[in-house]
Amino acid sequence: MNIFKKILLFLMSANYASTFIQNGWAKFDADGFWSSAFIERWGYGLYFMYFIGVLEFLGGIGILIPKANKYAAFTLATVMLGAMITRIVFGTSMTDVIWIAFTMVTLLYISLVYGMDSEFKRLSDRVGKKG
Known part of the structure; x- marks a missing residue:
């Protein structure tokens, strides 16, 4: 990987780390914006909001750790898939959906x-051997 790509990936990761650490932490405020969104607007429970907060907070930290970054980024992408589906189902602006998809x-x-x-390949090989 060339130096430009490494720097770009680090900057992207640092940006997402900052974003997800802040947003994850904000989900621990039971009286804040996110609790009204999760509970009143979307019908999810408070504990689900806390679970998402933990995933985002730890994912934000993990994306900066070399051995954990691929797992953290994938976990955060999965959380964003859920966020995108939630926003589509419960109706929100297309701008929100597009930013979440991006x-x-x-x-x-x-x-x-x-x-x-390589993790997907390894998993595929393991499943193929059992089948």
Whole structure:
């Protein structure tokens, strides 16, 4: 990987780390914006909001750790898939959906560049041997 790509990936990861650490932490405020969104608007429970907060907070930290970054980015992409589906089902602006989709695709790209594709290959090989 060339130096430009490494720097770009680091900057993208640092940006997402900052975003997800802040947003994950905000989900621990039982009286804040996110609790009204999760409970009143979308019908999810408070504990689900806390679970998503933990995933986002730890994912934000993990995306900066070399051995964990591919897993963290993939986990965050999965969380964004859920966020995108929630926003589509419960109706929100298309701008929100597009930004969430962009974030999800970017996180998937980061996870693949950091080596998640080899994890999928390894899993596929293991499943193929059992079948």
